[in-house]
Amino acid sequence: xxxxxxxxxxxxxxxxxxxxxxxxxxxxxxxxxxxxxxxxxxxxxxxxxxxxxxxxxxxxxxxxxxxxxxxxxxxx
Numbered sequence: 001x002x003x004x005x006x007x008x009x010x011x012x013x014x015x016x017x018x019x020x021x022x023x024x025x026x027x028x029x030x031x032x033x034x035x036x037x038x039x040x041x042x043x044x045x046x047x048x049x050x051x052x053x054x055x056x057x058x059x060x061x062x063x064x065x066x067x068x069x070x071x072x073x074x075x076x
Contacts, residue, residue, distance in 0.1 A: 006016040035042070042049065 002020065003016075
């Protein structure tokens with residue numbers, strides 16, 4: 001999405017690369033630190049994490065499907 005917006009706005013590539021690089025480094029550093037410090041504990045509870053993620057995905061998909069079914073379809 002950001003690349004599309006940068007293209008539409010005709011943003012300079014090097015400026016876009018700089019603006020994209022900073023959040024990428026922060027995001028990856030955050031997750032590296034989380035799994036470095038809590039990785040062992042997370043692995044002990046991997047089954048619970050899978051179930052929780054599955055439930056969250058189910059509710060997100062159910063909400064998305066419900067929104068799509070609420071859209072009226074004009075059939076001639």
